[in-house]
Amino acid sequence: xxxxxxxxxxxxxxxxxxxxxxxxxxxxxxxxxxxxxxxxxxxxxxxxxxxxxxxxxxxxxxxxxxxxxxxxxxxxxxxxxxxxxxxxxxxxxxxxxxxxxxxxxxxxxxxxxxxxxxxxxxxxxxxxxxxxxxxxxxxxxxxxxxxxxxxxxxxxxxxxxxxxxxxxxxxxxxxxxxxxxxxxxxxxxxxxxxxxxxxxxxxxxxxxxxxxxxxxxxxxxxxxxxxxxxxxxxxxxxxxxxxxxxxxxxx
Amino acid sequence: xxxxxxxxxxxxxxxxxxxxxxxxxxxxxxxxxxxxxxxxxxxxxxxxxxxxxxxxxxxxxxxxxxxxxxxxxxxxxxxxxxxxxxxxxxxxxxxxxxxxxxxxxxxxxxxxx
Numbered sequence: 001x002x003x004x005x006x007x008x009x010x011x012x013x014x015x016x017x018x019x020x021x022x023x024x025x026x027x028x029x030x031x032x033x034x035x036x037x038x039x040x041x042x043x044x045x046x047x048x049x050x051x052x053x054x055x056x057x058x059x060x061x062x063x064x065x066x067x068x069x070x071x072x073x074x075x076x077x078x079x080x081x082x083x084x085x086x087x088x089x090x091x092x093x094x095x096x097x098x099x100x101x102x103x104x105x106x107x108x109x110x111x112x113x114x115x116x117x118x119x120x121x122x123x124x125x126x127x128x129x130x131x132x133x134x135x136x137x138x139x140x141x142x143x144x145x146x147x148x149x150x151x152x153x154x155x156x157x158x159x160x161x162x163x164x165x166x167x168x169x170x171x172x173x174x175x176x177x178x179x180x181x182x183x184x185x186x187x188x189x190x191x192x193x194x195x196x197x198x199x200x201x202x203x204x205x206x207x208x209x210x211x212x213x214x215x216x217x218x219x220x221x222x223x224x225x226x227x228x229x230x231x232x233x234x235x236x237x238x239x240x241x242x243x244x245x246x247x248x249x250x251x
Numbered sequence: 252x253x254x255x256x257x258x259x260x261x262x263x264x265x266x267x268x269x270x271x272x273x274x275x276x277x278x279x280x281x282x283x284x285x286x287x288x289x290x291x292x293x294x295x296x297x298x299x300x301x302x303x304x305x306x307x308x309x310x311x312x313x314x315x316x317x318x319x320x321x322x323x324x325x326x327x328x329x330x331x332x333x334x335x336x337x338x339x340x341x342x343x344x345x346x347x348x349x350x351x352x353x354x355x356x357x358x359x360x361x362x363x364x
Contacts (some may be wrong), residue, residue, distance in 0.1 A: 034271065035331050042334055046341035053345050057352050064356075079294070086290050094283040097274075097324045104273045220271075231324045235317045241290075242309035246297035250305075 022219040034221055041225040045232050052236055055191065059184050059243060069177030072170060074247040076141065076178075077185075078132060082245040085128045086237065092121035093234040100227045103220040108213055111223070115207045118230070122200040129193055136182070139165070143183040149175050185244055192240060195233045202226060272329040282323045289316050 020030060027033040063070045099114030133142075139161055140148035150157055152175035155167040170178070206226065209215065215223045293312040301308060322328040327338055 031271075035333065038330060039333055039337060042337045042341070046337070046344075049341055049345055050348070053349060057349050060349075060353065061356050083290065083294050087287060090283065090286045090290065093286075093320065093324055094279060097279045097282075098276060101274065101276055101279065104271060228325050231320050234324075235320050238316045238320070239310075239313050242293050242297070242313050246293060246309055248305060249297040250300045 020218065034224075037221050037225060038228075041228050045228060048232060052188075052191070055184070055188050056239070056243075059188065062180050062184065063243075063247075066177040066180060069174045070181045071248045071251060072174060073178035073181035073185075074244065075249070075251075076139075076167070077245050078135070079245055079249065081128050081132050082241055085125055086241050088121050088125045088128065089234050089237050092118045092125070093231050095121065096227050096230045100220065100224055103210075103215045103223040106216040106218070108210065108216045111216060112207060112210050115203055115210055119200060119203045119207060122196055122203065126193060126196055126200070129189065136186075139167075141178075141182050142186065143179045147179060147182070149179075152178055188240055188244070192233065192236050195236070199226075199230055199233055202229075272326070274323065274326060274329065278323055282319050285319060286316055 023030050023033060027036065095114050095117040099111055099118060102108075102111035102114055136142050137146050140146055140151040140158075149172070151161070152167075152170045153172060154169055155165070156162045156169070203226075206215075206223065210223075289312050293309055296308050296312070297305065299305075321338065327335060
């Protein structure tokens with residue numbers, strides 16, 4: 001089969017002993033090494049998809065059970081910040097893709113610039129998330145930490161908050177089920193934000209390495225695989241955004 | 252047909268000789284712009300009353316966006332058959348798991364939803 005070129009190339013490689021320093025000895029060729037790491041990275045991402053899949057499934061079931069409460073709770077989210085964050089994250093995916101291209105073209109300056117832009121856009125995303133989270137804390141909408149049914153049943157009971165948001169009062173059974181929505185909201189966006197924080201930390205490390213010229217000598221595996229991780233985090237948000245923010249906005 | 256297959260095999264072999272496929276920046280720019288347009292579309296669509304089709308449209312747009320990211324940003328379109336198979340197998344397993352879980356929930360409370 002032609003889809004295992006590494007085996008065919010093995011004979012070629014064995015003929016001459018010169019090879020790049022980054023080629024490990026248990027691989028026949030740099031290409032086999034690159035394909036193997038790419039495969040392994042995808043296996044890791046599949047476990048991540050399954051992990052987030054559990055959260056998405058829980059969300060779908062409860063959304064079907066308590067649809068009106070989920071609509072009401074969803075309308076508590078700020079659609080402007082949600083849309084802005086989607087744009088920020090897509091932009092960061094674009095700068096990351098350009099970073100991979102720069103590494104492949106061995107352009108050190110452009111690579112560092114792209115990584116820094118991705119880093120900054122990631123921080124902007126977390127900044128906007130902080131604004132949204134602090135509004136939820138202020139309004140007592142954080143289940144298990146800072147949650148008050150009263151804030152849904154009788155929003156006017158807190159005059160300062162009411163002055164700012166003018167939320168409509170909800171029936172008790174409806175208000176109770178918004179707790180489930182907000183639990184899922186914080187579990188899903190929180191887990192997503194944790195992935196962002198880990199990604200940003202690795203980006204910081206990569207910026208230093210890239211400045212030292214680590215990724216612009218032909219060995220782009222690390223940048224490429226980090227790119228896969230970053231795009232994966234973007235994909236999770238691509239589904240979180242319509243599911244959490246955009247339920248029946250026309251109502 | 253056999254000529255076609257022969258040609259593909261040749262292209263595959265030629266691809267194998269290359270170090271690496273490099274996606275040109277213009278592709279990334281086009282995908283980036285398309286993703287932003289679809290984001291605007293999905294926000295707009297949520298304000299239009301479409302009944303049962305609201306979540307379907309929202310998820311369909313999400314799937315299109317995710318597919319563009321996977322194929323071009325993540326470069327699966329230009330990767331090895333092994334990677335393509337891995338991605339597809341993962342997606343398939345994911346859909347089976349979600350589908351069977353939801354089928355269980357729907358069938359247990361039959362008529363009460």
